[in-house]
Amino acid sequence: MGERAWAGAFWGVIGALLLWGALPTIAAAFEADTAFAKGTTVLGLQVGGGVQTNIAGDPPITGISFVNVMPRLSYLPFEPFGSGWLKSAIEPGLEGWFQLYLEPRVFTAEGLKITLRHHFVGLGPLVPYLELTAGAGGTNLTVQETQSRLTFVLDGGAGVSYFMTSGIALNLGYRFQHIFNGNTAHPNRGINSNTGVAGVSFHFH
Numbered sequence: 001m002g003e004r005a006w007a008g009a010f011w012g013v014i015g016a017l018l019l020w021g022a023l024p025t026i027a028a029a030f031e032a033d034t035a036f037a038k039g040t041t042v043l044g045l046q047v048g049g050g051v052q053t054n055i056a057g058d059p060p061i062t063g064i065s066f067v068n069v070m071p072r073l074s075y076l077p078f079e080p081f082g083s084g085w086l087k088s089a090i091e092p093g094l095e096g097w098f099q100l101y102l103e104p105r106v107f108t109a110e111g112l113k114i115t116l117r118h119h120f121v122g123l124g125p126l127v128p129y130l131e132l133t134a135g136a137g138g139t140n141l142t143v144q145e146t147q148s149r150l151t152f153v154l155d156g157g158a159g160v161s162y163f164m165t166s167g168i169a170l171n172l173g174y175r176f177q178h179i180f181n182g183n184t185a186h187p188n189r190g191i192n193s194n195t196g197v198a199g200v201s202f203h204f205h
Helices: 003-021
Strands: 041-052 065-075 088-103 107-120 126-139 150-163 168-180 191-204
Touching (some): 041 088, 088 126, 126 168, 150 191
Antiparallel strands (some): 041 065, 041 191, 065 088, 088 107, 107 126, 150 168
16 A cells, blocks of 8 residues: 555544544543543553655665554553643553564564653543654664664654543554664664554553
8 A cells, every 4th residue: 555545544544533533422431530540550552554755855765664563551640631622641651562574575673662642631532642652672674774683763643542431442543653773783874654553552540
């Protein structure tokens, strides 16, 4: 699937979730102060995939594509704060990272990331979020952009969670991923990718 087709499918699903979350009978079942109460532990599992993009206008790129699996563990140290649609909750945590490269051939990467999500919890069961992740790991990826056994990964993105109850949520999101080796080897052009993620989270109070 090309980047335009992938982006169209992603925003189509986002639109469907927005319409679903607007239903008043569904919205009545969600309590933000319960779902994001101080002391809540969040266990989650996300799957995703992505394709390399030449956003920096570099010389010809390899054309990497991949799928990944990311288990997540978080703890909410604060009560929700603010009011109206800006009412927010902060979620720091850890995320395992297992990435399988499909093109140009099979490679792998695995490691651990620290994560930070900012949830906007004032809109009912449909909860938009912004997130950042940063981590490191090992890899056997050998392409023209990077060649090293050590890899670093940065992600920045946004998404939306739909809370079926105050303890169970489905999420769909977009991440921009940057892979690099921290100048531990040459070359270190780095790899930029557009990625999508989908997952489920369980909130334990």
